[in-house]
Amino acid sequence: MQYLWAFLIGGGICIIGQLLFDVVRLTPAHTMSTLVVTGAIIGGINDWYDKFIEFAGAGASVPIVSFGNALVQGALMELERDGWIGIITGIFEITSAGVSSAIIFSFLAAVFFRPKG
Amino acid sequence: MADKQMDEQHYKKIRKKRDPGRPVLRNCVRAFLAGGTICLIGQAIQEAFIHWFDFDKQAAGNPTVAVLIIISVFFTSIGVYDKFGQWAGAGSAVPVTGFANALSSSALEYRSQGLVLGVGGHMFKLAGSVIVFGTVAAFFIAIIHWVLGLLGIGGGS
Numbered sequence: 295m296q297y298l299w300a301f302l303i304g305g306g307i308c309i310i311g312q313l314l315f316d317v318v319r320l321t322p323a324h325t326m327s328t329l330v331v332t333g334a335i336i337g338g339i340n341d342w343y344d345k346f347i348e349f350a351g352a353g354a355s356v357p358i359v360s361f362g363n364a365l366v367q368g369a370l371m372e373l374e375r376d377g378w379i380g381i382i383t384g385i386f387e388i389t390s391a392g393v394s395s396a397i398i399f400s401f402l403a404a405v406f407f408r409p410k411g
Numbered sequence: 412m413a414d415k416q417m418d419e420q421h422y423k424k425i426r427k428k429r430d431p432g433r434p435v436l437r438n439c440v441r442a443f444l445a446g447g448t449i450c451l452i453g454q455a456i457q458e459a460f461i462h463w464f465d466f467d468k469q470a471a472g473n474p475t476v477a478v479l480i481i482i483s484v485f486f487t488s489i490g491v492y493d494k495f496g497q498w499a500g501a502g503s504a505v506p507v508t509g510f511a512n513a514l515s516s517s518a519l520e521y522r523s524q525g526l527v528l529g530v531g532g533h534m535f536k537l538a539g540s541v542i543v544f545g546t547v548a549a550f551f552i553a554i555i556h557w558v559l560g561l562l563g564i565g566g567g568s
Contacts, residue, residue, distance in 0.1 A: 297454050304450025304506070305443035311501030312442035316433045322504055323540045329505065330545040338552035347472075352453035355472050356479065356506045357446070358541065365549035373553055373560075381553040385546055391473035392480065392507060393542070397534065399484040400515035404522045404530045407488040 296351045303353030311357075326358055333362030338370075364388040438500050445495070445502025453479055453506070476507050483508035487515040513538035 307329075314325040336359075337343035343363035347354040354360060365385050372384025386393065456478050460471040486492040492512050496503040503509055517536045521529035535542065 296458075297451055300450045300454035301447040304453075305447025305502070308442040308446025308502045308505045309439045311446075311505040312439050313435070315501055316435045316438055323537065325501070326504065326509075326538075326541045327544040330541050331548045334545060334548040334552055338556065348468075352457050352475065353447075353450045355457075355475070356450045356453040356508075358505055358507055358510055361507065361510070361541065362545045362548060365545050366552050369549050369553035370556055373557055378557055381550060381557060385549050385553075388473070392476045392510075395477040395480045396484070396511045396514045396538075399481055400511070400518040400534055401530060403484050403488040403515045404518035405526070407519060408522075 299349065300351045300353035300356075303350035304356055305353075307353070307357040307359060329357070329359045330362040333359035334366045335362075337363030337366040341367075361389060361392065364392075441498060442500050442502035442505075445499030446505055447502075449479070449502070449506040449508055479506070479508050480511040483511040484515040487512045488519065492516075510538055510541060513541075 311325055311329060314320045314328060315322070320328065333343060336346070343354070343360065344367065347360065347363075365388075368384045368387030368389065369381050370384070372380025372387060374380070376383065453475055457468075457471045457475040460466045460474050461468060464474075466474065483492060486495070492503065492508075493516065496509075496512065503512070514534050514537075517538070518530045518534045521533035521536075523529060524533075
């Protein structure tokens, strides 16, 4: 059941992205930024995005929208723990795995592969 | 100025003539199938982390994203992800694999300009805006929570 929801919801979010491309005619960069900011806003209201992930699993956590949510959740987590300074120290708390691995493996790819396609 | 206007009009005219209109429905179906499949794979990886490595549901999200990123960087490196992207449109761009693809394709493309100026300097060329706007938005949202917390309204997360 979780797999079905992951497929349907994840695909649905991609349709929203495609509509932003094709109908609103945003560039890919504008589309992705819009989705990330949307995720941050939804995540900032009553943890709505975390509840959405609880329901949709990877369908909600894999799209880039969840990156915005994770940034907010990191900031709020440390805000609660350390006070106002946590807003600055906590933003990348949760997303570190994604950002770090993307940088590291992209760098290694550039070192060991030649561009193709 | 007049030149620029002429150019713009000329461009619009050509664009109108050449643009066949985008096959929105077809693109959406492809985006749905491709994006859904990537999320399905993500779900399978997540379940694997939960069952075999004893992660709880919340903690399994991070290694799942990391594995998806490795897969995406690999397929970008061998030139497959970009071909897939031409077919899938937003279905390949919206999942976190698209973020990794943006980083690694920029890194590969500018490799010829050197490791520091090329790879280091251009890696975030496409994906940088996602991080910038995500971070700024998160900052202001957290500030709002902080102020609401000080005022005793709602507060916390």
